[in-house]
Amino acid sequence: xxxxxxxxxxxxxxxxxxxxxxxxxGLQLSSEAKAHYARYLCIRLAGFAEQSLKDLVIAHAEKQxxxxxxxxxxxxxxxxxxxxxxxxxxxLDAFDPGWWTDLEAKLPQEIExxxxxxxxxxxxxxxxxxGIGMPxxxxxxxxxxxxxxHLCGLLDP
Numbered sequence: 001x002x003x004x005x006x007x008x009x010x011x012x013x014x015x016x017x018x019x020x021x022x023x024x025x026g027l028q029l030s031s032e033a034k035a036h037y038a039r040y041l042c043i044r045l046a047g048f049a050e051q052s053l054k055d056l057v058i059a060h061a062e063k064q065x066x067x068x069x070x071x072x073x074x075x076x077x078x079x080x081x082x083x084x085x086x087x088x089x090x091x092l093d094a095f096d097p098g099w100w101t102d103l104e105a106k107l108p109q110e111i112e113x114x115x116x117x118x119x120x121x122x123x124x125x126x127x128x129x130x131g132i133g134m135p136x137x138x139x140x141x142x143x144x145x146x147x148x149x150h151l152c153g154l155l156d157p
Contacts (some may be wrong), residue, residue, distance in 0.1 A: 006059025006156035010052045010148060017048050021141060025134075030040045038137045045141055046121035049114055050083040051090060052148045056155035060095070063156070085111050086120035092154075099154055107150060113143035 024037045054077050061073035074089050080087060090112070092099040104111060117140050124140050 004055075005062070006017040006056055009059075010152055013051060013055075013147070014145060017044060017141075020044065021138070032034075034134050035132075038132045038134045039120075039130055041137045042117055042120045042130065042132055042140070043124055045137065045144055046083065046117045048057075048079060049117065049144050049148065053083060053088065053151065054078065054080060056151050057091065060155040082118060082122065083114065085115040088114065091105040095155075103147075103150065103154075104145055107147055110143040110147035110150075113140045114147055116140065117144065 003009075021041065024034075024041070029037070051151055056078045058070070058074050061070040065073070077091075078089065088101045092103065120130050126130075
């Protein structure tokens with residue numbers, strides 16, 4: 001199967017992540033097991049947001065620039081990790097400062113959810129007690145899916 005890029009890659013990742021949410025949602029689990037899965041899904045959600053941004057930036061560079069510029073952008077964006085509000089702002093500002101202003105005005109809750117998921121991912125991965133539950137992770141999922149859909153429209157329409 002050929003490698004997917006841009007919005008196609010994002011859709012594929014989103015479908016896989018949605019399938020995991022549905023699988024876990026359909027299980028009869030103890031509250032402790034649900035808490036563990038909530039932490040796991042939070043980490044997956046942070047990874048989805050980060051990889052989606054990378055895929056979309058690369059697709060944008062491929063469509064808008066010469067191969068040498070695309071390779072440069074791909075190398076730079078590959079170093080992005082631990083996505084949060086500030087890193088998203090810096091990335092968008094590097095292309096067009098108006099993009100962040102527009103995004104912040106239209107999707108403030110979604111941006112805050114991304115930032116929260118990023119902080120939780122760091123806390124969970126370093127052994128912290130997140131206190132996150134499935135309802136909150138599901139809300140973050142919905143918000144991040146809306147945010148990423150908007151980024152698809154900006155970077156790979």
